[in-house]
Amino acid sequence: MEKLSEKDKELIRGSWESLGKNKVPHGVVMFSRLFELDPELLTLFHYTTNCGSTQDCLSSPEFLEHVTKVMLVIDAAVSHLDDLPSLEDFLLNLGRKHQAVGVNTQSFAEVGESLLYMLQCSLGQAYTAPLRQAWLNLYSIVVAAMSQGWAKNGEDKAD
Incomplete structure (x- = not known):
């Protein structure tokens, strides 16, 4: 598992400090963007409230x-910036779970784009190119582990 630079860690921690205190509204921004990018992802969410539209999903307590x-996973990653390998088993399992419910790995890129969109909207002028790159670096580490779990789950099903 790759490591982040000290500067990346500093930028990520500083930006997450305020966002992490109010997770759900920021998560709603992120998922709203995700569903704009790929409305088909709505079909993966099966709750008592039908997720036929973004608004239906976002008004569902289950969603x-x-x-x-999801925001707690981001929070865990930020909390473990100095020891990301300690999250590896968790992230591998998360990848397996996503594979099992029909998420494809291409969607991970859209989630990353949605995360960056949320950060940009939430941080405004504090969202700089170095901050964007720091979050991209963290997200690529998270996705690499999740993708391994996703692929491993697919192999297990093929056996």
Whole structure:
């Protein structure tokens, strides 16, 4: 698992400090963008509230629970910047779970784009090119581990 530079860690921690305190609204921005980029992803969410539209999903308490979980994963990554390998098993398992519910790995790129969009919207002028790159570096580490888990789950199913 790759490591982040000290500068990347500093930028990520500083930007997450305020965002991490109010996770759900920021997560809603992120998922709204994700569904703009790929409306087909709505079909992966099966709750008592039908997720036929972005608004349906975003008004579903069950979906908002999912948003919270995603934001907690980001929070965990930020909290473990000095020891990202400690999250590897968790991220591998998360990749397996995503493969099992029909998420394809191409969607990981759209999630990354949505994360950057949320950061840009939320941070305004504090969202700089170095900050964007720091988050991209972190996200690429997270996605690499999740993708390994995703692929491993697919291999297990083929056996």
